[in-house]
Amino acid sequence: MLWLDLVFLAILQGLTEFLPISSSGHLVIAMAILERFGRQIVAPISVNVALHLGTLGATVGYFRRELRELVHKDWRTLALVVWATIPAVVVGLPLRKWAEEILENPWVAAGGLLVTGALLVLSYRFGRGAKRFTDLTWREALVIGCFQALALLPGISRSGSTIVGGILCGLSPAEAAVFAFLLAVPVMLGAGFLEALELAGQANAPLHFPQLLLGAFIAGIVGWLAIAWLMRWVRTGRLLLFAYWVFAVGGGTLLWLLFEEGTVGWL
Numbered sequence: 001m002l003w004l005d006l007v008f009l010a011i012l013q014g015l016t017e018f019l020p021i022s023s024s025g026h027l028v029i030a031m032a033i034l035e036r037f038g039r040q041i042v043a044p045i046s047v048n049v050a051l052h053l054g055t056l057g058a059t060v061g062y063f064r065r066e067l068r069e070l071v072h073k074d075w076r077t078l079a080l081v082v083w084a085t086i087p088a089v090v091v092g093l094p095l096r097k098w099a100e101e102i103l104e105n106p107w108v109a110a111g112g113l114l115v116t117g118a119l120l121v122l123s124y125r126f127g128r129g130a131k132r133f134t135d136l137t138w139r140e141a142l143v144i145g146c147f148q149a150l151a152l153l154p155g156i157s158r159s160g161s162t163i164v165g166g167i168l169c170g171l172s173p174a175e176a177a178v179f180a181f182l183l184a185v186p187v188m189l190g191a192g193f194l195e196a197l198e199l200a201g202q203a204n205a206p207l208h209f210p211q212l213l214l215g216a217f218i219a220g221i222v223g224w225l226a227i228a229w230l231m232r233w234v235r236t237g238r239l240l241l242f243a244y245w246v247f248a249v250g251g252g253t254l255l256w257l258l259f260e261e262g263t264v265g266w267l
Helices: 003-016 023-036 045-062 064-072 075-098 106-126 138-150 158-168 173-200 209-235 241-260
Strands: none
Touching: 003 023, 003 045, 003 209, 023 106, 023 241, 045 064, 045 173, 045 209, 064 075, 064 173, 075 138, 075 173, 106 158, 106 241, 138 158, 138 173, 158 173, 173 209
């Protein structure tokens, strides 16, 4: 794998994994555009594992205080996090096994970005709650988990949909964002574990450790900055601004795909 390709993927992963703009959607669309111009990036499974470790490290590092309190003091909220993760597990495992074509379809990714934009607009409309995530009921935590499960489709942002779910359950935007990132930890651990199992099953899989370390480092640093950026914007009520981006990218991608297929002949 080329070093430039690795840096591109690491920055894309670190930035879009945490901002409410969908890492999967941007990756699918970027790969489709590159392929259209005769350029293809194929990331070995080892690189995917490294990038996931980098973004997981950014999440754990940024929210280390909250995670420490969950483990040592607030077992009820820890149980809520585990409970809210169940929908993603129930939906994610079958989808990963049987719907690979859907997960890599740029049409689905573009449509998912438009859904993400609509969710962000919804959060702006109803973001008046003041509840803390430690006060969530079991039912509310499960509802938020269902919103997180939506993000298994490309284009729908995991952080965005989970934050919106929290806001609709009465959380303040900042509390909803923190809870969304706490929910990200078991999801990232699960995704990384599945990819590590896949890697272990490939006896001759390439392992270029300098590349893997660089990819994990870049994804982690960019991810940390992205989390800080998002938390600042959430606290200052600017979450809606991300909706403009996903509407533009999603709508622009749909127009490009229609043009490519000759459906829109006047472009």
